[in-house]
Amino acid sequence: GAGVSQTPSNKVTEKGKYVELRCDPISGHTALYWYRQSLGQGPEFLIYFQGTGAADDSGLPNDRFFAVRPEGSVSTLKIQRTERGDSAVYLCASSLTGINSPLHFGNGTRLTVT
């Protein structure tokens, strides 16, 4: 079956621009997570959705970052006024019910801010 799909796989943008990163989770998975991974580091938690609602957004670094999941399936991570420090791989993961069911990761979106 289809896994977690993330688009685009690569995104290059100029400093100050707005970007949207999309995540299509595994069908039927109610929990969806966004992580950010920099080179040589482990994934850093950003936000967690249970259904349509953000259950925990404590990892979003500042108000330039926002994420939505309006119908409880596809999620979009939105970054305004991008900065060079936002460059990283953005990983999306979904799980059937939440933290105690396995997380399945997508292949990530590599964001480069020039």
Added chain:
Amino acid sequence: QKEVEQNSGPLSVPEGAIASLNCTYSDRVSQSFFWYRQYSGKSPELIMSIYSNGDKEDGRFTAQLNKASQYVSLLIRDSQPSDSATYLCAVTDNTDKLIFGTGTRLQVFP
């Protein structure tokens, strides 16, 4: 203090040896513990989960948990070159989100 600590490595072991990967965590209320494998340029994939003290075996992999010492480890028996990857330890925090360590890079040489 980082919530999940791992030695970044690289840990180099010869083919056929046992690789031992270690992880400590700071949150005493953590309940669930996971090991993920990440090949270079790829996304993490779950290889083991453990929830109670003791050992859990799955094929060549054994996860060990000691909640009193706040320590979790992964043993890989009969290591193969294909096991060369970064191994990420992940722990649930008190709000049920998964916190990752920085990972240990394992190199298995023929």
